[in-house]
Amino acid sequence: MRHTTTDTDIDRGDWPDAVTPWGDAAWRTAAEAFTAEGLAAHGLRPAGKRTARLRPWSVLVRIPTDDGSRVWFKANPPASRFEAGLALVLDRRVPGRVLRPLAVDAGRGWSLLPDGGPVLADVLAGADAGEATRVWEEILPLYAQVQQTLTGHTAELTAAGLPEARTAALPALFERLLAENAVHLDTAERARLEAARPLIEGASAELAALGIADTLDHSDLQDAQILRPEPGRYTFFDWGDSSVTHPFCSLLVTSRIFRRRHGDATLPRLRDAYLEPWTGPGRTPAELRRGLDLALRLAALTRAVAWGRLFPGNAEAGAAPGERPAAARWLLRVLDATRR
Known part of the structure; x- marks a missing residue:
């Protein structure tokens, strides 16, 4: 199931009624600020329409950037919030086998990740x-x-x-x-x-x-x-x-x-x-x-x-x-x- 806002295409999959933080305007504003700051630290800016994949277990947003690539913002729920901080440990200990995050807010369970190629x-x-x-x-x-x-x-x-x-x-x-x-x-x-x-x-x-x-x-x-x-x-x-x-x-x-x-x-x-x-x-x-x-x-x-x-x-x-x-x-x- 998809619907479109002016700047974001929303994908709810098989969970049209799932409650996620995306419904909170203040949360979205904070997430956008985190994304913009994380991109700026790498000389990038968001560009073009985003796609938000909303699931009971995560919010995942695909964000085109001004260099023609794309990055991914991920927000984990409390039970898997550890994934954001874990990403830093994994990058330190097994670099090259995991994605190197562009930015992490471990307390909120937020990660900004590069595009790693095809699945x-x-x-x-x-x-x-x-x-x-x-x-x-x-x-x-x-x-x-x-x-x-x-x-x-x-x-x-x-x-x-x-x-x-x-x-x-x-x-x-x-x-x-x-x-x-x-x-x-x-x-x-x-x-x-x-x-x-x-x-x-x-x-x-x-x-x-x-x-x-x-x-x-x-x-x-x-x-x-x-x-x-x-x-x-x-x-x-x-x-x-x-x-x-x-x-x-x-x-x-x-x-x-x-x-x-x-x-x-x-x-x-x-x-x-x-x-x-x-x-x-x-x-x-x-x-x-x-x-x-x-x-x-x-x-x-x-x-x-x-x-x-x-x-x-x-x-x-x-x-x-x-x-x-x-x-x-x-x-x-x-x-x-x-x-x-």
């Missing part, structure tokens, strides 16, 4: 399984290297506000999610989840024993969250769902989406490409694959908590009318035995 989803539109597999085999080792670099800097990540879902704390997180989502579960589902407690505890303990430290997990790693400005070069962005947890949790969304589009046949190649940088003394490929299987189950918990914090107590939490909230649906996926 990978557009680049791969129409690609067959072979081509998609080849590209992801390039991407996943690079992403693993980002995670490894950040392993020693988790204190900086959490100081920026990044939530924690530490591997050792996942059983406690499971209990919290079970309590928070009880109203959305029927009797049989609650019983199955309660019976899964030993499974969750055992999986968390075994995964921790693998000896790979917690680090940054994007939590929504897919081709819509990666930019590909040129062949072989990839930029990771959109960190609003992320947390500090076991790194292997990152492949849950990647695997699910790849399977849906291209089937299972080449998924082992993707997973081996991701795991290869984690090999080392005392870790066999079989142990790493076993760890990944455990993480893919437990990652449903981190996905559930991401949805829950973005939509606390909100029936619209990623659900169609009459459908249970996404947090409850993700919680139930810890029971899924399919882990290839």
